């Protein structure tokens with residue numbers, strides 16, 4: 001494995017990767033040993049590699065898998081996640097979108113006028129927080145890596161999404177009693193490194209892409225960043241870590257947004273009714289209107 | 296050499312031997328976005344692949360959502 005012109009043999013790479021995750025957790029005070037944490041696991045390389053490391057560290061890490069009902073892709077993702085948990089004797093919660101809300105992500109997206117990826121991101125963030133809170137967990141851990149964060153940063157800068165820029169960080173502290181702390185222990189490592197770690201640890205992960213993500217803008221942003229990285233190693237890291245060091249503190253000076261409980265579901269939101277409740281309500285209305293318009 | 300690719304899943308064959316970096320360049324694949332695997336060994340960019348070898352070229356880029364969270368989470 002190459003990193004900044006450094007090459008690692010397999011055992012040293014595993015050591016290096018795990019050390020980077022420990023370092024992220026300790027220097028950013030992500031959580032303390034013994035704290036009950038909920039790890040969002042998709043069945044992909046990043047989340048399974050992360051869960052593996054947390055279990056190896058002896059953290060009290062329960063998995064949470066959201067079944068989005070995206071055909072064979074979701075079936076395989078869920079199966080890989082369940083196999084991983086079974087093999088390690090780890091606790092796993094599964095939330096099934098169809099069982100809980102009566103709709104898969106495709107239907108929900110279409111009926112609410114959002115694109116699939118936006119409906120997917122919104123649903124997952126909502127469910128992670130809700131289920132963490134219901135289960136008494138104090139941190140939600142996600143497998144976002146350096147490439148994800150750098151691509152999101154580039155997108156946010158290109159479109160000057162100031163609100164989202166101000167909230168981009170490896171640790172989102174609890175700023176409201178109903179909001180569970182969110183942390184990203186892989187923010188220091190690349191997705192190539194996650195894949196290598198998963199492979200070298202013998203983790204059977206889903207290689208396939210979410211079929212909805214094809215042509216997504218974030219993929220274009222990742223490709224652009226990879227071209228820059230190929231021309232000059234270390235660019236991605238300098239870009240994202242530089243943002244965290246220099247610009248993020250300035251943007252955060254305004255303080256966190258004021259949150260209050262959603263009128264319908266009690267989850268924290270900046271509005272009267274949260275985006276998830278509005279999305280599901282709109283989808284339900286559209287479905288019943290569609291059903292009654294035909295005799 | 297036999298090469299297995301993903302997205303979409305397909306197999307192809309290249310005559311002769313070569314270095315990993317050359318093979319990726321010939322296929323127009325970004326070295327930053329792929330792992331090259333032989334058996335259960337991860338190959339580095341300067342590893343040699345022989346005529347009789349079978350390798351897998353595995354993409355590592357995962358898709359993302361428009362509002363910040365990658366699909367893969």
Ligand SMILES: [Zn+2]
Pocket residue numbers: 262263264265266267273274275276277278
């Ligand atoms: Zn709500």
Ligand SMILES: [Zn+2]
Pocket residue numbers: 116117120210212213366
């Ligand atoms: Zn998705």
